[in-house]
Amino acid sequence: MHLSHIFTTVRVLLLLSFVLVAPAIVQGAYAEYELRVVDAQTQLPCSAKIRITNSRDLPQRIDGGLMIDGTAYFTGSLKMKLRPGQYGFRLDAGPEYPFMEGHFILQSGDTDSRTIELKRFIDMKKEGWYPGNLALSGRTNDLETIMLADDLVLGNHITWNNQINPWAGKPITTLRDEFGAFRSLWEMGGEDNRAGGKVWFARLNEPLPVQRLQPEYPAATFFQGDLGSAHVTAASPLEPDLPLWIARDFLDSVCILGPEIEAYQFGPKHPLAEKAAEIRKGDVTGKARLALDIYYKLLESGIRMPPVAANGTDEEDRSSRLDRVYAQVDGDYSPVAWWDAVDAGKVFVTNGPLLRATVEGYPPGHVFPINIGEKHEFQIGLSLATRQTIAYLEVIKNGEKDLEISLDEYKDRRGILPPVTFTDSGWFLVRVVTQEADYYQYATTAPFYVEANGQPRISKSAAEFFRDWVFRRAMNIDLPDGPQRNEIIDLQRDARDFWQKRAKMANAP
Structure with a gap:
């Protein structure tokens, strides 16, 4: 387990101020600045994206970069031509690098360039x-x-x-x-x-x-x-x-x-x-x-x-x-x-934290066979690298929260989670949620599966939920009476039978 990466907030703040002496200041002239980005280990040019905002927090268009929603994407270097003033920036090369943010000041006629080294933290x-x-x-x-x-x-x-x-x-x-x-x-x-x-x-x-x-x-x-x-x-x-x-x-x-x-x-x-x-x-x-x-x-x-x-x-x-x-x-x-x-x-999916988990040396997707009625404890090996502040970590078992711990509690436990216990078929996964307020930022592993006596867990209420969903969908098929409608309704009827049969096969509430 990479404890150095557990709940690490990586943020680099830079303050760049450029004041060049010019023989004459021309009102409304531009300043030119070239940014080069390299990987710290290889010293090769690094692709990145940068968002530059003016004093009113409005994103600036950067010619020469691929502009997407106020952000300029580029490879290796980016030449910027900006009006004099104070700017904020955020530089990002993907979740495995620290992002950089800060401010810089440009005066009329300034011409400068900088090389920034980005070092992967994982x-x-x-x-x-x-x-x-x-x-x-x-x-x-x-x-x-x-x-x-x-x-x-x-x-x-x-x-x-x-x-x-x-x-x-x-x-x-x-x-x-x-x-x-x-x-x-x-x-x-x-x-x-x-x-x-x-x-x-x-x-x-x-x-x-x-x-x-x-x-x-x-x-x-x-x-x-x-x-x-x-x-x-x-x-x-x-x-x-x-x-x-x-x-x-x-x-x-x-x-x-x-x-x-x-x-x-x-x-x-x-x-x-x-x-x-x-x-x-x-x-x-x-x-x-x-x-x-x-x-x-x-x-x-x-x-x-x-x-x-x-x-x-x-x-x-x-x-x-x-x-x-x-x-x-x-x-x-x-x-x-x-x-x-x-x-x-x-797999694991994420829009921020980098969450990896193994159980008994296996990645997500693995099926663990057990004998029904026999207690089996599964110890999760967890590695987490993040640039964001984590709000909490959860273990989800059979659709319910089996464990939720805060950052401080996780640190106190030295990164060791309590085992997940099964005596019957089921599934479990790990999820972490950040403190991001503008959207739901999290990472989750795919499920690990537990299969008792060769049978997966099938919840009756879950199967009935999808059966009832099919009923509601079929009631609102927007087709006139005729062969096409009959064909679609037959498909929905088959789906209803599939979920009804699954509900009858259920071995869990």
């Missing part, structure tokens, strides 16, 4: 953990810059959706864009976003014909026979057809973390409309916590579904947040090995 790749983003959209060159600055290894590039297919009539010459030594952008990613909800596709050889489809017909599962080895992700646990997709074995993962979840809009006919209405006005964490609650119910119903994360960037309003999924790759890294690790649930 190298996740050396531990076998590689970060990816399941939904990136925009131009390939821009996404390469974003991935380098955010220190992402793998991205799924959403290039086609219900409105566009830029590949139509064109030869497909490459499925992956390889850059930056070992980084990959999978170019054939796509999206189907209709009445049943949003799904993302990865690892396809060609786009799916989802353009000009009706909102309700056909169901997204219509394309299931064409997927081959593709990876299908529900964009959130809040999608209306989630129980149907699960019943049809359509999904490979569920995105539980990302800005799109916090911006999710519930219509009055959404199956979760009543639950969404319970979220207090002004509660910026409510939708994110509801998404987690739904994901836990999936696990409670015996569905072993890996969690993933995405920041859902798009051309108009890109996010510079660090939502991502880390996958643990055994041996040499390759993109295929990364996807295999995701499929196996050997």
Whole structure:
């Protein structure tokens, strides 16, 4: 356990003041400044992003950098031309480096340059953990810059959706864009976003014909026979057809973390409309916590579904947040090995802290066999590196909080958690939550599973929750009477039977 990384807040404050003597001051002239960033260990140019604000806290546009939501992304160096004045800045090269923030002053006619060395406080790749983003959209060159600055290894590039297919009539010459030594952008990613909800596709050889489809017909599962080895992700646990997709074995993962979840809009006919209405006005964490609650119910119903994360960037309003999924790759890294690790649930998701956990030497996703009725204690080995202040740490067992401790208590325990005890089938995971107030900032491991006598835990109430969800969804299918409506209703009826059968198989309340 890396105790030096446990609950470490890494913050570097710099005050840069440049006052150059000039023979004459010209009113309204600009100052020029060049910033170079290198990795402290290798001395090689480092990709980063910087947000510069003026005295009124307004972000400044920096020509020469890729501007996203007031932040300039760049590789190696960035030349800035700014009016005289006082500026604040925040420099970031991804969650494995400390961020830098501070102020500087420029006077008219100033010309200067600085080189900043960034030193990793942790190298996740050396531990076998590689970060990816399941939904990136925009131009390939821009996404390469974003991935380098955010220190992402793998991205799924959403290039086609219900409105566009830029590949139509064109030869497909490459499925992956390889850059930056070992980084990959999978170019054939796509999206189907209709009445049943949003799904993302990865690892396809060609786009799916989802353009000009009706909102309700056909169901997204219509394309299931064409997927081959593709990876299908529900964009959130809040999608209306989630129980149907699960019943049809359509999904490979569920995105539980990302800005799109916090911006999710519930219509009055959404199956979760009543639950969404319970979220207090002004509660910026409510939708994110509801998404987690739904994901836990999936696990409670015996569905072993890996969690993933995405920041859902798009051309108009890109996010510079660090939502991502880390996958643990055994041996040499390759993109295929990364996807295999995701499929196996050997992951954790985060938009801040870097949380790794093992149990008896195994990563998340592992299934521990036990004999029913025999007490078995599982000791969690935990490593945590963070730039944020941690509010609390939790162990979630079978959907309920088994343990919650504060930073001080965790330190007092010298990083050793009490064991998690099982005498029957179940699952557990570890989650840490920060003190960020503007959104729900946390990290969570994927589940570890406990299987007594070869049977997974299946909660009757969780299965009935999804059965009732299907009823509400089916009641609001917006199609006229006829063959198409009958086909969709038959799918929903099959999903209802799936969840009803699961409820009868239940071995837990």
